[in-house]
Amino acid sequence: MRGTDAQKLSVDFCGLPFATPLVLLSGCVGFGEEYTRIAGFSNSDVGAVCLKGTTLSPRLGNRPHRIAETPAGMLNAIGLQNPGADHVVSRILPQLDFGETRFIANVSGSTVEEYVEVTRRFEDSPIDAIEINISCPNVKEGGVAFGNDPDMSARVVAACRAVTGKPLVTKLSPNQTDIAENARRCIEAGTDAFAVINTLMGMAIDIETRTPVIGNNQGGLSGPAIKPVALLKVHQVYQVCRDRGIPIIGQGGITSAADAIEFLIAGASAVGVGTALFYDPLLCRDINAGILDYLDRHGLDSVAALTGSLRLHGGADACGG
Numbered sequence: 001m002r003g004t005d006a007q008k009l010s011v012d013f014c015g016l017p018f019a020t021p022l023v024l025l026s027g028c029v030g031f032g033e034e035y036t037r038i039a040g041f042s043n044s045d046v047g048a049v050c051l052k053g054t055t056l057s058p059r060l061g062n063r064p065h066r067i068a069e070t071p072a073g074m075l076n077a078i079g080l081q082n083p084g085a086d087h088v089v090s091r092i093l094p095q096l097d098f099g100e101t102r103f104i105a106n107v108s109g110s111t112v113e114e115y116v117e118v119t120r121r122f123e124d125s126p127i128d129a130i131e132i133n134i135s136c137p138n139v140k141e142g143g144v145a146f147g148n149d150p151d152m153s154a155r156v157v158a159a160c161r162a163v164t165g166k167p168l169v170t171k172l173s174p175n176q177t178d179i180a181e182n183a184r185r186c187i188e189a190g191t192d193a194f195a196v197i198n199t200l201m202g203m204a205i206d207i208e209t210r211t212p213v214i215g216n217n218q219g220g221l222s223g224p225a226i227k228p229v230a231l232l233k234v235h236q237v238y239q240v241c242r243d244r245g246i247p248i249i250g251q252g253g254i255t256s257a258a259d260a261i262e263f264l265i266a267g268a269s270a271v272g273v274g275t276a277l278f279y280d281p282l283l284c285r286d287i288n289a290g291i292l293d294y295l296d297r298h299g300l301d302s303v304a305a306l307t308g309s310l311r312l313h314g315g316a317d318a319c320g321g
């Protein structure tokens with residue numbers, strides 16, 4: 001990449017230098033090493049990599065089936081399978097190449113105390129930032145049960161804030177009535193940034209057996225099917241972030257440069273790629289090239305110039321019917 005192109009693509013995210021606005025999303029790239037085995041793939045093509053959701057103790061995850069393809073997306077109910085925070089910090093982080101990209105931990109828990117303990121483990125590690133997942137739909141306690149309640153969301157954020165000086169990214173759930181109000185409470189509680197959105201709750205049914213396809217009965221819907229929902233949520237959260245300088249990692253169904261640009265225009269400072277990697281692990285180079293081409297065609301010299309540049313139509317009302 002030419003020097004000027006690298007400059008145009010680079011993003012300052014909470015003081016962290018991202019080489020490009022792209023972020024590989026939690027749960028879609030293992031613990032950061034998985035895709036590096038694929039010929040032509042490099043973590044240096046992205047600004048940051050989010051590691052798989054991590055809890056205090058190891059978790060085996062949910063019974064199968066854990067994933068199912070849906071029209072324009074997939075359902076998953078992995079159930080936060082992970083080897084536990086101590087293993088991640090002592091065994092996995094030392095294997096990662098921090099010269100290639102920034103690494104973001106993804107923290108989960110069943111109680112506020114567990115979120116705090118896992119955050120504490122990562123605070124004493126080389127990890128670049130900490131994402132708190134208060135929006136996982138696939139666990140019985142914590143996760144989305146916290147993230148859909150603004151009081152609980154704020155409690156988790158404040159408790160984690162108290163034990164880390166690293167950039168704190170709060171991952172918001174789309175499965176709630178007023179995401180902007182929740183975001184406002186999380187900002188008051190000390191979050192530095194947001195990830196918007198996690199998966200939408202969904203179900204698929206096997207009509208021959210009349211049972212849910214997913215072993216957990218329900219799962220999280222991701223992929224292109226959720227993109228319009230995700231764009232609106234980013235736009236709504238941006239309204240409370242704009243004047244406070246809080247950046248958003250926009251995500252949900254991004255498969256192309258055009259998708260990524262839509263999220264930037266809606267208010268994202270960086271954009272996540274998750275489900276799309278399952279069918280094209282080398283997608284990020286094309287998205288970077290497409291963003292550069294768009295910046296050149298529109299006479300813009302930085303990704304930041306696109307953030308929140310949406311021009312709304314006047315006189316629109318909230319009713320879609």
Ligand SMILES: Cc1cc2nc3c(=O)[nH]c(=O)nc-3n(C[C@H](O)[C@H](O)[C@H](O)COP(=O)(O)O)c2cc1C
Nearest residue numbers: 025026027053076133198222223252253273274275
């Ligand atoms: C198989 C799978 C596992 C996931 N695991 C996690 C996780 O552990 N923690 C988390 O915060 N999000 C998790 N997610 C949600 C993604 O990080 C992302 O927010 C969501 O899938 C929307 O983006 P996408 O449509 O580009 O995949 C997972 C998604 C998938 C498909």
